[in-house]
Amino acid sequence: MFGRFTDPTAEAFSALQHEPIVLYTVLTVVALGVLLLAVITFFGWWGSLWRNWITTVDHKRIGIMYVVLALVMLVRGFADALMMRVHQAMALGSESAGYLPPDHYDQIFTAHGVIMIFFMATPLLFGLFNYILPLQIGARDVAFPFLNNLGFWITFAGALLINISLGIGNFGRVGWLAYPPLSELSGSPDTGVDYYLWSLQLSGVATTISAVNFVATIIKMRAPGMAMMKLPVFCWTALVANVLILMIYPVLTIALALLIGDRYLGMHFFTNDGGGNPMVWINYVWIFGHPEVYVLILPAFGILSEVVPTFSSKRLFGYTSMIWAILVILILSFLVWAHHFFTMGGGVAVNTFFSIATMIIAVPTGVKIFNWLFTMYKGRIRLEPPMLWCMGMIFTFVGGGLTGVMLSITPADWQFHNSLFLVAHFHHTIIGGVVFAYLAGLIYWFPKAFGIKLNRTLGIASFWCWFIGFYFAFFPLYILGLMGATRRLQHYIEPSWQPYFIVAMIGAFIIALGILFTVLQFLLVIWYGIKHKGKFPVRENDPWGDTRTLEWSVSSPPPPYNFAVIPHVTTLDAYWHMKTKNVPRKTSGFSSIHMPSNTSAGFWAGILSLILGFALVWHIWWLVAFSFVGVVAVIIVHSFIGDHRGYYFSEALVQETENAFTAYLEAKGR
Amino acid sequence: MKSLKRVLGISCVLVLALLLSGCDIAILNPAGLVAKAQRNLIVVSLILMLCIVIPVMVAVIFFAVKYHASKGNTEYLPNWAASHKIEFFMWGIPICVVSVLAVLSAYFTYKYEPSKPLNYAVAAEGKPLRIDAIALEWKWLFIYPEYGIATINEIYVPTGRQVALQLTAQDTINAFWVPKLGTVLYAMPQMNAKLHLLSEEDGQFLGVSANYSGEGFADMHFAWYSVSNDAFDHWVSRVYKSQNQLDRHTYLELMKRSKRDPVAYFSGIDKDLYYRVVNRCVAEGSKCNEELMRFAAARSLWGKLCSIFDTGEAEDY
Numbered sequence: 001m002f003g004r005f006t007d008p009t010a011e012a013f014s015a016l017q018h019e020p021i022v023l024y025t026v027l028t029v030v031a032l033g034v035l036l037l038a039v040i041t042f043f044g045w046w047g048s049l050w051r052n053w054i055t056t057v058d059h060k061r062i063g064i065m066y067v068v069l070a071l072v073m074l075v076r077g078f079a080d081a082l083m084m085r086v087h088q089a090m091a092l093g094s095e096s097a098g099y100l101p102p103d104h105y106d107q108i109f110t111a112h113g114v115i116m117i118f119f120m121a122t123p124l125l126f127g128l129f130n131y132i133l134p135l136q137i138g139a140r141d142v143a144f145p146f147l148n149n150l151g152f153w154i155t156f157a158g159a160l161l162i163n164i165s166l167g168i169g170n171f172g173r174v175g176w177l178a179y180p181p182l183s184e185l186s187g188s189p190d191t192g193v194d195y196y197l198w199s200l201q202l203s204g205v206a207t208t209i210s211a212v213n214f215v216a217t218i219i220k221m222r223a224p225g226m227a228m229m230k231l232p233v234f235c236w237t238a239l240v241a242n243v244l245i246l247m248i249y250p251v252l253t254i255a256l257a258l259l260i261g262d263r264y265l266g267m268h269f270f271t272n273d274g275g276g277n278p279m280v281w282i283n284y285v286w287i288f289g290h291p292e293v294y295v296l297i298l299p300a301f302g303i304l305s306e307v308v309p310t311f312s313s314k315r316l317f318g319y320t321s322m323i324w325a326i327l328v329i330l331i332l333s334f335l336v337w338a339h340h341f342f343t344m345g346g347g348v349a350v351n352t353f354f355s356i357a358t359m360i361i362a363v364p365t366g367v368k369i370f371n372w373l374f375t376m377y378k379g380r381i382r383l384e385p386p387m388l389w390c391m392g393m394i395f396t397f398v399g400g401g402l403t404g405v406m407l408s409i410t411p412a413d414w415q416f417h418n419s420l421f422l423v424a425h426f427h428h429t430i431i432g433g434v435v436f437a438y439l440a441g442l443i444y445w446f447p448k449a450f451g452i453k454l455n456r457t458l459g460i461a462s463f464w465c466w467f468i469g470f471y472f473a474f475f476p477l478y479i480l481g482l483m484g485a486t487r488r489l490q491h492y493i494e495p496s497w498q499p500y501f502i503v504a505m506i507g508a509f510i511i512a513l514g515i516l517f518t519v520l521q522f523l524l525v526i527w528y529g530i531k532h533k534g535k536f537p538v539r540e541n542d543p544w545g546d547t548r549t550l551e552w553s554v555s556s557p558p559p560p561y562n563f564a565v566i567p568h569v570t571t572l573d574a575y576w577h578m579k580t581k582n583v584p585r586k587t588s589g590f591s592s593i594h595m596p597s598n599t600s601a602g603f604w605a606g607i608l609s610l611i612l613g614f615a616l617v618w619h620i621w622w623l624v625a626f627s628f629v630g631v632v633a634v635i636i637v638h639s640f641i642g643d644h645r646g647y648y649f650s651e652a653l654v655q656e657t658e659n660a661f662t663a664y665l666e667a668k669g670r
Numbered sequence: 671m672k673s674l675k676r677v678l679g680i681s682c683v684l685v686l687a688l689l690l691s692g693c694d695i696a697i698l699n700p701a702g703l704v705a706k707a708q709r710n711l712i713v714v715s716l717i718l719m720l721c722i723v724i725p726v727m728v729a730v731i732f733f734a735v736k737y738h739a740s741k742g743n744t745e746y747l748p749n750w751a752a753s754h755k756i757e758f759f760m761w762g763i764p765i766c767v768v769s770v771l772a773v774l775s776a777y778f779t780y781k782y783e784p785s786k787p788l789n790y791a792v793a794a795e796g797k798p799l800r801i802d803a804i805a806l807e808w809k810w811l812f813i814y815p816e817y818g819i820a821t822i823n824e825i826y827v828p829t830g831r832q833v834a835l836q837l838t839a840q841d842t843i844n845a846f847w848v849p850k851l852g853t854v855l856y857a858m859p860q861m862n863a864k865l866h867l868l869s870e871e872d873g874q875f876l877g878v879s880a881n882y883s884g885e886g887f888a889d890m891h892f893a894w895y896s897v898s899n900d901a902f903d904h905w906v907s908r909v910y911k912s913q914n915q916l917d918r919h920t921y922l923e924l925m926k927r928s929k930r931d932p933v934a935y936f937s938g939i940d941k942d943l944y945y946r947v948v949n950r951c952v953a954e955g956s957k958c959n960e961e962l963m964r965f966a967a968a969r970s971l972w973g974k975l976c977s978i979f980d981t982g983e984a985e986d987y
Contacts, residue, residue, distance in 0.1 A: 095888070095929070102885045175882050181859065182842045182884055272859045272950060275962075278843060279858060312737070315751035321761070343845060343880075344856050345785060345863040352779050356772045363764040369726060370760035376733040378747045383734065391730050398726045402719045409715055409771060411778040414853040415697050415708045418845060418880040484696040484849030488882040493891065496694055 003620035010190050010618075012169055019104060021083075026167040048534075055598040057145035058560060062152050063130030064449060067442065069152075070124035071522070073159060077120050078515060080112035085473070085508040089501045091491040102490040106173035107192065109488055111162070113176025114196065118203045119159045121296050121430075124438050126151075126210055128299070129238050132445055133214060135551030135558060136232050138223025138567045138574075143216035145596040146638070151210035153606025158202035161613045165195040169617070172196040175488060177285045178259070180270035180278040185263055191617050193263065197256050198613040204253045205609075211245035214238060223550070225569035229323070232549045232573075233316065236323055237302030240330045241295045247334075248291045255284035279344065286337040294333040297429065298326060300437030301368050304390050306549065307444050308372045309573075311387035312379030313546040318371045319572060325364035325371075332361045342410045343417045351410045358408035362401060369398060384544065385459035389440035392467045396432030403428060403478070421481025424474045431470050439466075439518075444544070451539035451556045452528060454521040462521070465514030472507025476500035538661050540668070548573035553585075555661040561593040561649050564658050587662050593649040601638035605631050696849035701871040701896070704782055705852030711778055715771055722767060784853050785864040788832055798834035798866065799827055802944040805837070805844035805857040805879065806924060808886030809931040813916075813944055819909040820916050820936040822924075823892040828902040829872050835865040838948045840925055845880035848894050854880045860959060862948045869896035886929040893933075909935040916940060918952050925952075 004010040015022045040046060053061055087105060091098035100108065134142055142148050165171040169191035174183045183193045218239045222231065231239075259281065261267035268274030270281045309316045316322065338346060338354040346354075372394055381387065403425040407413050416422055447453045480500045485492060529536060542552045550567060551558075553575045565586050571577045608630040615623035698713075700706045737743050781789070787798060802813040813820040827833050837846050837857040846865065847854035850873075855865045857879075869875070879890035897905070912935035914920070920936075921943060940946075949958035 102888070106885065173884070179843060179881075182882075187842055187884060272841060277860070279861070313739070313746075314748050317751050317753075318757055318760075319751065321757055341856070343854050344858070345861075347785070348780050348783050351783075352776045355775045355779060359768045359772055359775070363761065363768055366722070366764035367760050370756075373726065373729050373733065374753075374756060374760075375751075376730075376737060378743070378745045378750065379733075379737050380739040380743055380746055381734050381737050382739045391734060394730050395727050398723045402716070402723050405719060405768075405771065406712060406715055409711060409775040409778075411708050411775070411782050411853075412712050412715065414782075414784070414855075415705065415712070415849065417847075417854045418882075419849075479695065482695045482697040484847075484876060484878065486847070486878055486880045488887065490888040492888065494876065 001620075001622075003615070003618040004191065005618060005620075010169060012191075012618075013167075015104075015170055016167055021104075022166065029163075029166075050600075051598065054603050055149075055600045057141070057149050057596045057598060059130045059134050059142045059145065059148060060449065060558065060560075062148050063127045063132075065152055066123045066127030066130060066155070069156060069159060070120050070127055073115055073120040073123065075515070075519075076163065077112055077115040078512070080108045080115070082508050082512060083108055084112065085501075085505040088489070088492075089498070089505040091489070091501075092495060092498045093491060093493070095491055097491050100490070103170075103173065105490045106488070107171045110172045110175055110178075110192075110196070111165075114172075114200070115159075115162060116430075117176065117292070117296075118200060119155075119162065121434060121438070122203070122207060123155055123159075124442075125241070125296065125299055126155075126207075128303070128438065128441050128445065129210075129214055129242075131449060132441075132551055133217060133235060133238055134221070135448070135554065135562055136235050136549050137218065137221060137226060138550050138563060138569065139217065139221040140562045140566075140593070141596065142213050143221055144213045146599055146602065147209050147213045149599065149602035150605055150635075151206045151213070151602075153602045154202050154206035154209075154609055157606045157610035157613065158199045158206065160610055161202065161617075162195060162199040164614065165192070165199075169195065177289060179285075180259065180262070180276075180281050181272050183259065184271050186271070193259075194617040197260055197263070198616050201253065201256055201260075202609055202613055204249050204256070207245055208249045208253075211242040211249070214242040215246065218242075223567050223569050223574075226574070229320070230569060230572045230574070232302075233305035233319070233322055233326075234299065234302035234549075236326055237298040237305075240326050241298045244291050244295050244298075244330060244333065248288045248295070251284060252288040255281060255288065258284075282341055282344070283337070286340045287334075290337040290340065291333040293426075293430075294329055296434045298329065300393070300434045301326070303437045303441035303444070304372055304393060305368075307386045307390050307440050308375045310444070310544055310547050311382045311384055311390075312376045313382075314375055314379035315548075315573065315576075316371065317374035317377070318367075321367055322371050325367045328364040329361060332357060332364075336361065339408055339413070342413045355408055355410040355413075359405055362405050362408075365401060369394060369401075385454070385456060385463060386440045386444035386544075388460065388463045389436050389443065392463060393433060393436035393440065396436065396467070396470065397429060400425060400428030400432050416481060418486055419481035420477040420485045420487055423487045424477035424481060427470075427474050427477075431466075431474075436466070445551070446525075447539070447543040448551055448556050448558070450525060450529075451536045452525065453543060455524050458517045458521045458524075462514045462517035465510050465517060469507045469510030469512075469514055472510055473504050474507065476504040476507070480504075538664050540664075541661075542575075546576075548576040550574050553578060555664070559654075559657045559661075561595060561654070564590050564593075564654055585662075585665075587658065588655065590651055590654040590658065592651045593654060594646055595649050596646045597643045599638060599642055601634050601642060605634045608634060696876070700850055700852060701869055701873055701875060702848075702851030703788060703868040703870055704866075705850060706870075707778065707782060708852050711774060715774065718767060718770065722763065782853065784855050784866060786866065787834065788866050788868055796831050798832040800834050800836070801825065801827075802836045803838075803846055803857060804944065804947050805839040805842075805846075805883070805890070807841055807884065807927045808890050808929055810846075810877075810879075810890065810892045811924065812892075813939060814906075815939070815941070815944070817906055817909075818937070818939045819906065819912075820939055821909065822931055822934040824933045825877065825892065825894045826902055826905045827869065827894070827896055828899045829869055829896040831899075832866060832868045835867065836944065837863040837865060838944070839883075840947060842883040843881050844883045844890060846877070847880040848875050848877040850875040851894070856881060860948065860950060869894075872896050872898065886927070889929045910937050912937045914938075916943065918943065918946065918954070921947070921952055 005012050087098040087100045172178055172192040178196055181187050218235055258269040262269050262271055268276040270276050270278045305316055335357040336354055339358045342351050407416050407425055443454055480497055485497055536557055538555045541555050608627045612627035615627060698709055700709050800815050804811040810823050812825050837855055839857040839859045841859055844857045845854050846857050851867045851869050855863050873896055875894040877892040877894045914936045915938040916936035917940040946952045949960050951958035
């Protein structure tokens, strides 16, 4: 009836009973959740929440929900990071040093990696794609609005499932890529790896269907005249990233399915006995894992290619070079996976091939850096927060690239492999590259979504905390790596390592300050929203000035239909062209606009898949059957009897909406 | 801005002080032949790349200052976006640097391929010292097949004599790493990985596992002693005095999970134990992988066409 809950070895509630840290965290989270629900009930927001957010198929609202999910997960993942840094600063000596026992510490580094990649970076990416992509290509929505909603709710289910493991059962103690045989039943008999497997399966399904959606949107829904070589660079990177997702996520899904077969059905794909081979998993998972980092970094390059020209008031240098560089990376990213295990004894030929292929990626990446530099050259640079983040990204990312090339040299990698040097390297590129750029994008496009900018002073303070904190947190790790410290150490015996761990901890706290300032920025916006009773008034369409792409041609926030009239594109940087040519904005004579209807099917499918995942983790088979049939039924019901006619946004309503914006512009004297 | 500069200044000093205080940066102060070559490669590649990276870092700041909007820049070129000359160099320079690094990487990958004996005049003098290492949960078992001895978590070798290690693991994947001597290599279950190292200085070096292997992973460190020939012989005779025997039965005991195992010595070794560990047939009555594979290969067309098993192949054990 209750599956593994009745099995004492699964330790369903042992963490809550024996680990005060876990208990208080869970209590706090539950209290906050209850408080949030109480507030929503008290103010009577349920109806509006259901109509405007939960069932919405509007890409802009789904985008905002993705970003909110990502920021919450950022806080969760960062809390893990902080705990590890504090622990390692204390963990000189034996297992009892520090405050985390191995059992707990090992869960934390696993959760940190999984959450940051799959439930922080990916949702943040999809949030930005969702909000910006259709606006940039002059479309009214994505190609499949329902899939978009479904994708969000399944991602949400995956994120919730991984967080449930905090209180009920435990999480994997296997590292973020869960190498077998440690992740097999022989190494991890309890629920941890099952939580890992099913939450990633959910995330994988959601990511794949969202990628289908974005690829279709970019290919089919560009405004008339927008040829591929007139596509903004951010859209190009989005296209390539989503094509990559379509190519790699099936590999992950299958690898996970095989491991699920081992754990649930007694198969022997990656076990030591019965003819299994753990090394095969390592190949599969890196065939997924390496291109995955390009999925994350390419859109970061896209964001820089939008932000740097805006704040340099200049065209992007070398657009064609940029696009070719992106495409070269698309191809090469599939030819480098084995550089993650030069130490497997692959032999001279294999190691040399993957070493050189990896180095070659530095060429197109370097080209991009030069593109941004020459975009700044002879421009008029304004150091607004998004530009600061971009400059911080260029400055930091070249360093991360440098250590990356050092790691790609096979014999050098034989000294760096799995050391803290490696940890420092990938944080160098992921924080210095991905996070800095995504935050640049978030701040840059924020006024588009809400009509107001995030507080500038707090933004600059946040940047400097992140920037300085990063160097403090990760340069000691480079040195520790050179001293012979490996990753994932619950404790260490070399006293000379400790000072470096302490400096790294200080760095982590400086970053925490940066996150605090970011949170304050958002609290200010929430306050602004409350003052305006949840309706953000229409404001300036082009708040940064000198923007170049179509999303800035519509009001901020944009109307539900995005474009009253679909623009005709003749050049790259379409909006810049419209501004310089003084193309007048159409203010009357609109026609009605067809809009997709809301649907609750995505939400129910998400909730049911959460139940499905949970039941699978705990072996509650009747619930598995029930929820699986439920998910399939919801999709079938939606497909055949759902409301697919949509509705029309009438001429009068379009006119009224556009009039409000016209009035705002006229009041501004334009 | 001023306070910011101060913060940056202080942090630079701090980082430098830390760098200098740690004289014992293992990879930069190697004690072995392989590690020295790797150190040189690391330093050369770092300097080569800094030649590009530092100018880029400087340029970001320099451009931001020089072309700041408040300067009323008169050279403002809003529509300038292409230059064949610049694009030639921005593709060309990285290609040149990467070409040099690629050649270096290929050459050293070939030269220091871990499975090949080191091509070194001194190393060639004597036969390499064979050590078979087995990663257990969570301890290292080192077998000296030529001497018929074994240890837990301790290696003694004569300085200047090449060591030919064979690595495998009982269950989870580990990696054998002595940072002072160079080259980390996975110790994988069902696999026999070969690693050649040579220490050129006497000393005690920290050895670790460089692949996470579960709860006791942090305790999977061992001590590597490079000593004179006499001291090595003395140590061997000390190990011989141990009463402990290592046969299939005691190995099964040893396999059980344990943490923080003290150094232990064994003087009588089951000759084919390492072979049995790699082939997962230590337990009585279990069939060895190699035998199973040969059996499977013989029963299929695929096996007939491409079997790697040659009946005439000499056993390496």
